[in-house]
Amino acid sequence: MKTLFILLFVVLFAAACDKESDDVNINPPPPPPTETLETETFTFISNGTATEGKIYLPDAYDTNKNLPAIYLIDFTEQHFAIAKDELEKVVDGVEKIEGFEALVVTLKNHLNINAKPEDFQEYYEIFKDMTSYVDSNYTNNTSRTFIGRGSEAGIVMMALFLEDSATFVFDNFIVTDPSPYFTDTIINMIENNSFPQNKLDEKLHFSFSTSNDREKCIKLINLLNEAQYPWLQFVSLEYWDNDYESTYPISFAAGIKYIFK
Numbered sequence: 001m002k003t004l005f006i007l008l009f010v011v012l013f014a015a016a017c018d019k020e021s022d023d024v025n026i027n028p029p030p031p032p033p034t035e036t037l038e039t040e041t042f043t044f045i046s047n048g049t050a051t052e053g054k055i056y057l058p059d060a061y062d063t064n065k066n067l068p069a070i071y072l073i074d075f076t077e078q079h080f081a082i083a084k085d086e087l088e089k090v091v092d093g094v095e096k097i098e099g100f101e102a103l104v105v106t107l108k109n110h111l112n113i114n115a116k117p118e119d120f121q122e123y124y125e126i127f128k129d130m131t132s133y134v135d136s137n138y139t140n141n142t143s144r145t146f147i148g149r150g151s152e153a154g155i156v157m158m159a160l161f162l163e164d165s166a167t168f169v170f171d172n173f174i175v176t177d178p179s180p181y182f183t184d185t186i187i188n189m190i191e192n193n194s195f196p197q198n199k200l201d202e203k204l205h206f207s208f209s210t211s212n213d214r215e216k217c218i219k220l221i222n223l224l225n226e227a228q229y230p231w232l233q234f235v236s237l238e239y240w241d242n243d244y245e246s247t248y249p250i251s252f253a254a255g256i257k258y259i260f261k
Contacts, residue, residue, distance in 0.1 A: 037088050041108055044133035046126045052108035053130050055138060056091055060101040068143035069134055070094070070256070071127055071170070072106040073152040075113045086248065090147060093253035097261055102145075105134055115151035117185040120158045128169050145172035145259055149248045154182020160204060161189055164196035173204045174255030177244050180213040183220055190223045204234035205255035211244035 039054040061067060074086045087106055094102045107126070115123060131144055146169075148156045153175040160173045178186075189195045206224075208217040221236045235258055239247045 037091060039087070042133065042137070044130055046129035051126065051129075053105060053133070054087075054108045055134065056087065056104040057138075058094075058101045058103070061103070064101070065138070066140045067101055067103050068141045068145065068260070069103040069105055069131070069139055070145040070147060071131065072104065073123070073127060073146065073148040073155055074106055075111050075115060075152055086149070086252075089249045089252050090256070092249070093256035096253050097257060100260055102260070103134070103139055105130065115155060115179070115182075117154065117158065117182050120155060120162070123155050124159055124162075131169050143172070144170045145174065145256075146170040147174035147252065147255065149176045149251070150244070151179040151182065153178040154185070157182060157186050157204075157206075160202060161186060161195040163199070165198045165200045168200065171200070171202055172259045173202065174252065174259065175204065176207045176248055176251035176255070177209055177212050178217075180216050183213065183216045187216070187220055187223060190220075190227060199229075199231040202232055203259055204232060205237075205251075205258045206234060207237040207239060207247070207251040207254065209239045209242045209244055209247040209251075211247075214238075 037056060039056050041052060041054050043050050043052055045051070058067070070090060072087055072090050087104060090104050094100060094104065107130075113123070127146070135142075146156045146159055156173050157175050157178055159170055163169060204224075206221065208214070217238070224232070224234060224236075237251070237254060239250065242250065
């Protein structure tokens with residue numbers, strides 16, 4: 001009986017200790033992740049509206065204003081969990097190239113947009129206006145790279161085809177996992193030659209993962225190979241072991257290396 005009483009006392013004492021720990025919250029849950037990259041915020045005008053952008057300035061910028069700029073188009077994800085580290089992954093890709101420095105620019109906030117091919121010009125104008133501001137205020141270098149994934153990658157790809165030599169903004173394009181809706185639109189443009197043909201030298205890094213429509217991606221790649229555009233230098237990669245959520249850190253770095261090394 002005495003042994004039973006002691007055992008009961010130990011159990012009750014342990015439960016009380018557990019409750020006390022809960023009350024004072026000794027082990028609170030970790031805080032949500034936050035951006036760790038230092039950026040500078042700026043305001044530019046696009047379509048008559050004040051729009052906020054942010055820019056990463058590497059250490060070399062203190063003494064060298066002749067740096068290329070990489071523009072990340074990054075809207076709110078509509079069908080996947082939003083990735084809040086895309087800017088950081090672009091910077092990581094830059095830093096993987098020894099001796100290379102670049103500005104990395106994007107919008108300050110994720111726009112809640114379900115991007116569609118028919119609204120391409122609206123999205124494109126925002127980044128066109130952004131490049132004008134950055135050119136005037138941050139860099140003397142005329143090299144501009146457009147990078148994105150998912151639907152935003154489709155916008156990047158459409159910019160490649162719809163720009164012409166007289167009014168072009170970007171000369172390098174990094175595309176990973178474009179939305180099939182955009183891929184269909186681009187395939188149609190290529191098959192019908194319904195895009196400006198007077199283009200200058202441009203570079204494209206195209207990649208896709210297991211999450212994408214492989215048949216459409218391969219069709220697009222084959223069309224590019226068959227077309228042999230004299231103005232386009234491109235490479236394509238298929239990531240067999242990665243899905244949409246895990247491919248972009250690898251593909252961003254691979255694209256930046258291809259463009260700049």
